Every structure is written in structure tokens, then in C-alpha cells.
Amino acid sequence: MQKADDNPMDRANAAPRCTAHSKRTGEPCRVPAVTGWNVCHFHGAGGGHPAGPSHPTWKHGMRSREWVESRKLVNELARKARETEALIG
């Protein structure tokens, strides 16, 4: 026997909502968000390309996160070497 307050729509209404706001009215979107996103499909969920060489704006990889991080590390080591060299004359 189902209770009167056991409405299955309660779960549907409790779904996470799109966090975007209307450009025109400023009101919240309120559409259910796509699973794994904070926004609805209209507000950009599910879009975009995966990062990496298959990305349309990929040129040569020298600006990829891995390369930028390793360049920072090399520059840091070179800076420390110069500092050490300055200390010992």
C-alpha cells in the first residue's frame, strides 16, 4: 500500500538543477542538470573536446600542461644553479 505522500515525482523534482542564469532576465535556469555537470545541455553541458593532440587547436604540444610543467621545473633548477654559482663565486 502506497502512502499518500509517496509521490515518485518528488525524486525527479529533487534532481540537481542547472546553476546558470538567464542572460535576459537574470532568473535561474532551473532545468535539471546533465549528470556529472552543474549545468543543463543548453548551458553547455556535454560540450567541448577532450584535451590532447586530437583537440582542434592543438599545434605542436609545446604548450601542453606536461611541457609547461617540465619547463617550469628546468627553469627552477637553472635558477637554483645560478644562485649557487653566485654564492660560491
Ligand SMILES: [Zn+2]
Ligand atoms: Zn540551464
